[in-house]
Amino acid sequence: MEENSISSKLKGLRSSKGISQELLAEEAGVSLRTVQRIESGTSKPSGSTCQRLAEALGISPDVFIDPNLMENTDFLKKLSLSALSFILFPLLGILVPSVLWVLYKDKVKGIDEVARPLINFQITWTLLCVLLPFLIMPLLFVLLEIAMGVFGLHIDLSFISFFEAKLIWFLMYVYNATVTVVNTFNIHDNKATRYFPTVKFLRLK
Structure with a gap:
């Protein structure tokens, strides 16, 4: 209607x-x-x-404006904070906000503007969690070893990988939580949310 x-x-x-x-x-x-x-x-x-x-x-x-949509800043804040479920398991940071978005997208005003960027960020973050420790950083170490070999320096950097991966994950978890909380305060203050880095898998219509 x-x-x-x-x-x-x-x-x-x-x-x-x-x-x-x-x-x-x-x-x-x-x-x-x-x-x-x-x-x-x-x-x-x-x-x-x-x-x-x-x-x-x-x-x-x-x-x-759809007169059937209700202003519900409290729900939008809860939607934002639901992304913190990534702490339990990374994919939950995508799934929980997505479920809430689908259930309430025709009921709460402004939900698209909150949910889409949030989910895009969580998808991007989850992909980086996999790519950084296991693909990008090891590749950089290999290139560094090759460069050092050119100058006659032969050093095995593989022992760093395990500790480096755990450090990267820790920093990424802290960053995700910080961005999520900051944007929840932005929603409370009626300000635009900002997420970085973000690949726009879901675009605003």
Whole structure:
């Protein structure tokens, strides 16, 4: 019902201003496919997309706000903190926030803007947990040994690997926890969340 309301509002406002779908997409900085899917009612726009579309149309973003979505900052903070489950097992930092997002994505305002960057960060962090100790750092040690061999220095650095891996994991766990807590405070203060490094596996619509 609400998706159809948003689609009809967007289509009506765009038509009343004599703007084509192509021009609206260009002005709003979104893809033409996004505009088409919203107007057809097959896609529900995120808050940031509504903001960009509203700016392109010269109207208030409130026009597109779903009245059925509730403001629930406490839930968004709990969603953010749920990522700390990575401490028990890395994949839980992805799975727990994902489950909460799927269950409440049509109920809580602003959940997309919190959940997608959070999950992207946790996926990126989990991949780095595997790549750094077992692939990247060993490769660097091999290259270092080769470079030292060129100068006639033959030193076996393999004994460092075990301690180096544990140190990297410890620092990465501390970093993840710190980023998660800081962003939870940002949500409490109604500020934008920031995660680094992040690969955008999930993009805002």
